[in-house]
Amino acid sequence: MSEIATPNKKLDTFVNSLIPETNLSPTAIARKFSLFHQLSSPPSYPSIISACSAFVGDLQIENLPDTMRGFHFIYNDHIQITLRERERTGAIAHTLLHELFEIIIERLNDKKTPPYALTQYKANLFAASVLMPKEVFFEFSLDSDLDFMAIRDKYLHLSCLSLLLRLRYLFGINKTYYLGIVAENKKAHYHENYPGNRNNLSSFEITIVTRSPEDSITFNNKALLELLGKCHKEIMAQKDKYKKSITLEEGDFLIKATPFMYHKYEAIKTIIMQILPKKNYEALLRKAVKKP
């Protein structure tokens, strides 16, 4: 009689398939994961849930503390992932994959030494790589001329950080420097009610999406703040109520800034800044156009 494969056994089958290869990157594990589950490109939300459930039988949705997006534990043979309730589907999928990656690495460590150094960045990169397969996502980003609004519309359910992380990685492997910045207006609610403060940049907190061990760091760099000021000014100079993305050229660099607004009083909630060298970007665009 054939034995029914439990989630733990399926997970171990996948983990065992990774053992012969050393130093697998999160993106390589993501490719193997997508192949293992025959995920479409891009994968649908139900297919992600189903793929993760096949590895971890116990998925829970709970009211998690404010600082936690997801949680997992392994105790004996019991593996559970708990996700925050009332999240967008993209956020759930990202967190689920993030937690699953940590579990995969835990299992891998049990079978292999030295242990794989785990960072939040790697788990986030794994999640972003599964959700945004290279071919489709990068091509679309170039086709849309890196219009972040268009990219976000296409991948509506995903977080800005996740999108920028993936872009940063893909531009990096194409040997192009790319910096993704999220400037969040911490006092946007306040500015809604007091329009006179809308131009006050002091309440903007900058997060840089990097490829370093940390997926994001808080940064307070004078030059970046000046750049943010220029972008903010240009955005606010638009007469339309709904402000659009703007593009600035600063020396050899191209800066694309996309505002996300509170509609009621036009206060800016977030500005996404993408910084990359003009020359490299143009070369990449030419290469993309040449493709049949």
Next chain:
Amino acid sequence: MAKKIRTSPPFGQFLKDLRERKGLSLDEVEEATGIPNAYLCQLETGARKKLPAPERLRIIADYYNVSIQELLEKAGYYESKEIEETFEQKIEKAFLHVVNDPSFKYGTRVKKEYDLDAKRFIIEMYEKVTGKKLL
């Protein structure tokens, strides 16, 4: 002026018990905590009469997974009934227990650092799955 209290044999014995329960040598404790093994040995045998500085006590408490209160009490700083643990201290102590249980592995996607609520949630999950009562 700081109150000078001499280490008592129960304190040394307590430290020795903690170390032996973990099956560790003095060298291994030195390697993990950075506290010289000769110093640790003097504490355990009672040869060193002066108590460790609070920072060293904290390191020892964290390493052996006991509360700083328990250690201070054993060292003779105060009677246990004198000071009751705050809720925050109880959480920290229980969380340390969870972190040091090798049979329970966990991970979480947190925005910055674990705050008290996050630690409490992890402790509650631990209690639920292991059946142990920590809080």
